[in-house]
Amino acid sequence: MPQPRPESLIEALERAEPLDHSFISDGAQRQSLGELLEAAQVLDGSGWAGRSVMIAVATQFDAARVLVSLDGKVQRLLLLPPDVNPEHYAAMIRDASIDTIICSDAAPFLALGVETLVLGEALPNILKGRNNQSGPTQWLMLTSGTTGEPKIAVHSLAALTGAIAPVDSARRPSWATFYDIRRYGGLQIFLRAMLSGGSLTLSRPDELVVDHWKRLAASGVSHVSGTPTHWRRALMSDVASLYRPRVIRLSGEIADQAILDGLKTAFPDSAIGHAYASTEAGVGFEVTDGLEGFPSSYLETAPGGVELRVLDGSLGIKSTRMASEYAGRPDLALVAEDGWVDTGDMIETRNGRCYFVGRRGGIINVGGLKVHPEEVESVINRHSAVRQSRVRARKSPVIGSIVVADLVLLPNAGDVDVVKQEIFGLCKASLAAHKIPAVLSVVPMIEVTAGGKVARAYA
């Protein structure tokens, strides 16, 4: 008989005991999961009951402490990622009905008219109660778009952990992620650690990839996850010569064949999979056959308790792991009336395989013909001298937009003009004329968002 899902992180950790050998660490701070659990158990929840709390602390480590201590005690927890523009705080507090902010420095929050608490060694017991607490805590996550007012997806612990399989306590994984745990992709790894009772090694924003990787090696990490962009950076830093984890997972962006093959070459003995998940749609599915895209048979029967469809070219998902709504925005439907979430991730089906070709909003219009940047990037990335590429629109007085590409080349790429001609030839062989980049520019680096994805104008 499978156990029912834990109703709180405290319950999850209690089930995972003993926790003496498991820890959470960011290199600067470290705590055993047993200590984390104990701090949560001693915190009197009565004063916290009914509160809607924004977790605005400076580090992932402190966010993890607060999550474990407050989940199950408060009405709502809103996780504030570190890269959010403070201009949006007021709208977020309004939409999520936040009445309490836990932070490391109160200054940015004082003018917001909300009770502000600075986190010290432990959370205080002294608060006066607001409302009666009923039912599990709602988990509020910012969606991954980076421009405009952020939207806040409402989740439950049950939905967030719905894809996490039980782990044999004798074979606990040791988890790590390039992501920040205050966004959906990273939170999944945090929750896997909490439910399995396994260790978690956090990333740090300004740390060099090589130094991060040395910490993973020292912690004996077995499972590492990140975006394809994170992994390209890791390969550029030759991390495989330092340490090889047992399991490698990619998500958050399209994993093209070039990055999957690159990882397979660098990590021949690791299990490499790419997963589909989004803040709104939750964890979708994982693909472990080493190929980009996913089998089109998933549209009939998908693994792991999820239903998939392609409607107007866009992937739809239905499962118990979806968010329920956007907080404070009844005008926006997160889940359509028919019960499906439209992901906006565009799919093309060829020879029994579904391929991600890009975002609906990211289409470049070349004289009325559509181009997905990611589709062109996946062709460019096949060239062995290319480490990363970004395809974008360039305004054209003649035709609306044309396609241009920025390239980051490997240090030993050779003659740049020869490489450009070869890339041009690859594109010509596989793409329609309007999709071939008109201009290829070699650049030192491509901008990456705080979420570890290639920065795109529409994101």
Add this chain to the structure above:
Amino acid sequence: MSARLIVIAQIEQVAAEQNKKLRPLTDDLNLLDSGLDSLCFAILVARLEDKIGFDPFTVSDDVEFPVTLGDFIRAYEHAPTQA
């Protein structure tokens, strides 16, 4: 290299890349008859902006798009006043 030579060289390169057969490149050649389609012109204008440093067709709002090859080349021979 003069703007004229750069323009002619780029026209020939784009035509070759896009598998277009060019008519002889004389100044009175009507651009619509040149053998290049609008995608070719879009690519050409973008590359010339990178090579020569400006796009004569977007510096000003009331610019007229050239009719002949001669017009097109002249647009690049005169640096913009508001660059």
